[in-house]
Amino acid sequence: MSKRVILCLLALVVSALSFPLTAEAQYFGKNKVQYKDFDWAILETEHFEVYYYEKEKEAAFDAARMAERSYARLSHILDHEIKEKVPLVLYASHADFQSTNISPGFIGEGTGGVTEFLKRRVFLPFTGSYAELEHVLTHELVHAFQVDILWGGDARSLLANPFAFQPPLWVMEGSAEYLALGGLDPLTEMWLRDGALQGYLTPIPILNHTYDIRVYRFGQAIFEYIGRRFGPEKVGELLKRIAASRNVDRSIRHVTGMSMQKLSEQWLEEVRKTYMPQIANHEKPANFSKRLTDAARDRTGFNLSPAVSPTGDKVVFVTNRNLNNGIYLASTLDGRVLKKLVEGGTSGDLESLRFFYSSFDWAPNGRLIAFPAKSSGKDDINIFDVDEGKRVARLRFDIDGIRSPSFSPD
Template sequence: MAKVSRIFIIVSSIFLLPLLANAQVNAVTFGKNRVQYKKFKWQFYQTDNFNVYFNEGGQELAKYVAQAAEAELPQIETATEYSLQRRANIILYNNFADMQQSNVGLETTILSTGGVTRLINNKMLLYFDANHAHLKKQIRQGIADIITKNVLFGDDLGEVAGNQTLLDLPTWLTDGYVAYIGENWSSNLDDDYKSEILSGNYKNFSALAYKRPMLAGHAFWYYIEEKYKKENVTYFLYLARTYKNLNKACLQITKKKFKEVLADMMEYSEEKYYKDIARRKAYPKGNFIDGFDISPRLNYYRFNVNPNKKDNSYVVTQFKKGQVRVIL
């Protein structure tokens, strides 16, 4: 478990407000605000790699988050082949309602220190819904998100601006990668994806990515793992950053253009799930029974098969002209 070194106290209604309001960077948004119904008295724990901010009543939960984040970090760094360059800020809320009031995250904080302006994009917002497994998933995906953005865009403001101008990756691709790193492909995810694929609502991958971007992106990276080896997942993203071109990165990994791989993925998924349905199709057990013709002018009910397995007879009740007949 990670050692929590110190507790710092901050009293404010809003944490880390932007010191500079204007910067021509796509990641920065302006003019947004939320009405706050309560003031937050912020404290934070500091570990080797994280500052965990919490408010009243969240001290024990913050300890858990700090320890869990330190425990999860090495595995995520191994998966992304990249190390966290500086402490990440975790803003922890006791519940979802508190997080909805927060102004944190509406703007990317810009901090000027020592004459150097830096983009503070290494923060994550967490909330507790009484489910520790869900909280841990938020932690993993939050760390993965910070590292992924550092890999793709860097830390320095100028570097971020330059990289975002040149590197235009689909949101579903980067968010899907974060989801892939943060959570292993599971039976629940597979069932969700299977339902979408077999729904018949999507003519191509773009339609799926538009409707379910996170799921589509997660499924894409899992497909790359299945078809082209797990080690090529992060390498694919690295090549996309290096070449600043998805087609070039895709050609080196798959020998195909990016759109061709997406089409292959949809075809592969449909074939896989339709075969699964065929294997699971339930066939009725028992012996064959000769049928009989049903007249549209008659009513039939109470059909029963002889429980004796050696006898293929049946009985059905027929209603005709006010009379009830039993047919054997």
């Protein structure tokens, strides 16, 4: 997700207020540009209604099996059953997913899936990776369980008061990542190792008021610590106590026998004990490399997908420093931005740059770059002349999604 996932509870409430509360199986709304007229079919299983269209039938049947397998595991760990079948809407590509009207808001590159609050509808794209599909699907199912446990069948009552109790995001996203992955994954371990080295490990009381990627990574690590030390079933107990008390600190104390502050101190101590020996001989990046971008200085949310030119003196990367996502060219010698090459999201010609799960490539001549982008509802490969500052070719294929194009050596 995360990957960005639209599951901050207030965002979910707004979403619930913004789209029609009833929907036909064949049509989900009229608010976004629709490039395709999907002919929806429904596959019913014991716990799900899976919505799909013909071209993704095989993937939909596989997703249904994944969903039932994840449901069985989650219901056992959380000791909870969702009474009504969960609607699961599967799109064949990220481009199709971005056109959904289940959620009225724009779906960005980093959004891997969404669980809609009011009706517990889970919708996500199939991007070609079954491992990624199962991860995102299970993550979203945890959110469906969370909503059912925390608000039960009375979710509509929250709409009367959008400022009613909302658990911290580290609880919602951290438990979802932990239960989806069953522990720590290499990405989160990288965050823990780097956090220990750089000194930005975040105590739980501060995470209560944090709204960035740390709620996923550190939240997952906290729940992994709880599950390993007290048993994975304590995750379900904690959610149920939060539902009853509307107080996270008291709930942690009831389930673990210690305060939130004490749990935070012991978790941080274990993280440091685990990772500090591993990094004892590691140098900080500033000691042997040069920093080219500075998000705080440039007021950017991200600088991603760097690709160094064949001569090594230039780099292209994606940033949102001018609100819209754009591709910039910079010097690798001093980090100075040479020019903005492309601005995405401003026309139907370049609706969305594909960078979150993708990469760019330079031609051997050091003049052309190739990158994927959404245009008119489909993904293209764009060939861009860096020197001239213009696109010289756009390659279209009859496929659902494109990632990481690469030039041949010749």
